[in-house]
Amino acid sequence: MTEQETPADEIKIVTFTLGARHFGIDMRSLIEIREWSEPTPLPSVPGYILGVTNLRGTVVPVVGLAERLGWTPSTIHARSCVLVVNIAGKQAGFLVDEVDDIVAIQESAIQPAPDVELQEVNVISGLVQITARARDGSEPKPQMVLLLDLDALAITRHLDMAA
Secondary structure (H helix, E strand, O other), X not given: OOOOOOOOOEEEEEEEEEOOEEEEEEHHHEEEEEEOOOOXXXXXXXXXXXXXXXXXXXXXXXXXXXXXXXXXXXXXXXXOEEEEEEEOOEEEEEEEOEXXXXXXXXXXXXXXXXXXXXXXXXXXXXXEEEEEOOOOOOXXXXXXXXXXXXXXXXXXXXXXXXX
């Protein structure tokens, strides 16, 4: 196998944090990672839609992912950024606290979300353990990553309203 070939069930995920929680999304959904800039607010949209921004001539809604998941809103800081993704043919930006890495995982290593009563079903498509690089130069550590199902976040009906 050459370096260009990948195992059949390997996918790449972008890992990021919201507070102390670690998440991942399928790299195939990612369009770009942008520095945080204040979006233009819109009236009459859900509170987790922070506004819209212009991405090379396309109006893209910016979603506070922490708020969308029902958590305390993210505090903007120097490493805050927006993951611009494609959801069912529409673009959206998600405010995250920090992008960590791009990691290759085996789909067979993805564990199903635990069978617990969730306020929203299927927002977490699975969990995977990765070995995370340490920013401080210390030894890499195992880390549990929650994989988000972007389609299940059900924001697409609001994308038309915000875009």
